[in-house]
Amino acid sequence: MKALSPFFLVISLFLIKQTASFAQAPLASSTVLEPKGFREVAQLRPRSTKEIKSSTWSIGGETLDRDYTDYQSYKPYLGPLGAKRIRLQGGWSKCEKVKAEGRPSQYDFAWLDAVIPDAYSRGVAPWVELSYGNPIYPGGGEAKLGGRIPTSEEGLAAWDNWVRAMVNRYKNQVTEWEIWNEPDLNKLNTGEEVAVFYIRTAKLVKSIQPNAKLIALGVAGVPATAFMRPFLDHLKKENALDLIDILTYHGYAPNPDTSYPKIEEMRQLVWSYNPKITFMQGENGAPSTASAVTIGALRQWDWTELSQAKWDLRRMLADHGRGIATNLFTISDIHYAAGDHMTGVNTKGLLKTNPDKTIERPKMAYKAAQHVFSTFDDQLELLSQSKPTVSQATVSAFQYRHRKNSGSLVTLWSAEARPAETYDPKPTDVTIQGKFNQPVFVDLVSGKVFEIPKNQWKKSGNTYTFTAIPVPDYPVLIADQSVLSLVK
Template sequence: MNYLLTLIGVLLISNPGVTPNWKAVGKLKTRDAKDIKSSTWSIGGETLDRDYTDYQSYKTYLGPLGAKRIRLQGGWAKCEKVKGQYDFAWLDAVIPDAASRGVAPWVELSYGNPIYEGGGEAKLMGRIPTSAEGLTAWDNWVRAMVTRYKGQVPEWEIWNEPDGNPLNTGKELGVFYIRTARLVKSIQPDARLIALGMASVTKLDWLRDFFEVLKQENALDLVDILTYHGYSPNPDDSYPKIEEMRKLVWSYNSKIVFMQGENGAPSTPSAQTIGALRQYDWSELTQAKWDLRRMLGDHGRGIATNLFTISDIHYAAGDHMVGVNTKGLLQTNPDKTIKRPKLAYQAAQHVFALFDENIETLQQVRPTVNQETVNAFAYRHKKNGGSLVTLWSKEARPADEYTPKPTTLTVDGQFKQPVFVDLISGTMYEIPKTNWSKKGNTVTFTELPVPDYPVLVADRSAL
């Protein structure tokens, strides 16, 4: 179905966001990934290895979304159904196509392959390969993968959520990771290596065991990026544990980059979804709010983000769960084709288009607000100096109905023509002169209607 026609389904929904009684002066522009030089944003393209989503159906939405990277799963068991024979046709139809749309693939090396005894399991939370035959076959597949795609895939992630299986120990994963990482580097020396897709942000003992093995083997430099997941009903509640994890990892190697490797919210009531956060009722609106909070909560703390995920996922029997995981930005039909974009797709477009390489996070600038439950992060446009501040109420899980908090914001920055921006609808409102004042380089805004999802106060030149 044509992208523009299906987008009408979103645009016809009455504005679900905050609508201050101020003059609307425009809309945020969305941008195609090919028109964005660089950014830290990634979109999930997971489970193609098990045919739970259909890349050919969602690929036309990939460029207009604006994310610069896409996470893919390599699928050993899909590539090698007969021992020693590889079929890469399905990946050949995905990896170059994504790159042609301005979206760089980063590929996860996983899962196991049950055609080998001790070859591991080809499913979520699966066991890693353990037998001599299984590990040799794993090496052979990794070698074939990296050799084939080294010119198209700059980053390789090694396994996914290994800590979710109680049989996978941190020490065992350390040995398995080193084995795989050294093989990748022997073929593609400039590859960036990503570990580990941690399911939990609280299993610090498990992670410590992993890094102790790397330390003993003088292999700490084999981790460029540490990915973690850790779903939380209120995304803002997860950061204390994430900071503990960062502290532990940086005690081994301070150069390791942190990345949210997979996170998102469902868009349907509990009875209609599976996967993380399924115990709560969700809607397209609360999904969009949650996703915005995760993205900009990460961004304000210098954490890159992979938003989970582009398309609803249809899990089949034999995996960790069965049913439809509705965390996709695109709603699917029963045959996995795309029905239409959701509100979260539109919200993500606004973030991906705006927060590119031209916008820098100002960690040293601390906006102050008169509401204890309001988050605020400061940014600056590198070229013209225009300031931006993200704001949202963080006290609870996003709700379908929420009364915005009248908030006073004080921040140092450049605001010549300040506007208030709703990141779901993209609407920009002129902030009346009665609602802001300037003293030197410090600007104070009053009666800002802050909802339970991120909005912007920005100099219009920065947009």
């Protein structure tokens, strides 16, 4: 046998270290809920993306089009995370840097060729946003968040050429195309004007890839009625409402549980035009640092890695409990450059970055997201008509059933305020009609699984009553042990 070269040994040791470490986020013991009298019996086992057949979860992979994150640095973390989809931005201006004058357009797709096929090979399906503008063309729009859409005849023709090239190149790996991002941030982008632009682009995509799903529009505001109504009115006028398969919205709130009345208002507005449109939360997450450090949404408040993990869990499972698919924003901290909508580091990433955008380590939120993605897959059925009864008015609760073994699972959290660094759990009585052969209590931040003491639960027929269950300000579970993936 040949001796290994020093270079190969160094690389091998690095890969072994990375494999052992990237699935685990640091977790200070003082932050873990340790329910009094509950015996720890197991740990949730994160499942990789390829171990999960299907789910509604997506992870954000945004801003590669402007080089604000580094895909090559964060890609090893995608498979172990467990999200089945990733949101990417196409980046017209990064693909086409020289104006086409009297010749066919020339594109540099090398950067996307290093991303889209790789994500797909890891079992993480890319859904790609067609954006932003390209200022090399007069009236070609702006290549930044909150920028102007293409408006000139020349700019729109060049846009069409790029969209055509994108869809033809990646149609075997991309089945969902989102058209633009947060157009309502720029007041010059009217709802009617964006509708004209949307119809043009949607018809072009469909002409190349008839079975593609079309996603509109990643609106920043919720319910964004002043923008959405003229947008929908124009689509209705052009008999084009069927060009929207999925509507994505963002909208950030310091207490994520306060978001849903406005989301419901938006849903009712859109469904009054076309009740077949599916809703998806297209971008949401919390920062992990103090107000003075982060930029972007929710920067007015101080955050830590713990409160970020709590907030992300609440947004994900409040969406899921309402049957809304979720894109968790985002995989890696984002380093915005001067000249864009903002400048600085947006610390909403599940991965903490170094100044050069390489990955320093996973945060608590990475591990928390693993626990959700591994547990809430297509094997669990949401029972929207079977709400648990809880003794605390401020506790949110949703109920699920395992499709194969009928075991029950319930999510619980205190929803009255923004997630805090410290919080005294609320002792809560929970009554559930379901099936629990071996009920356990699960902390979704730490992944610890506890046996519920015999004197704190009882069964009467198919009704189970759990007493004095400690409910913190982030989701925990009461679950039949059979529905969980565990390491004992």
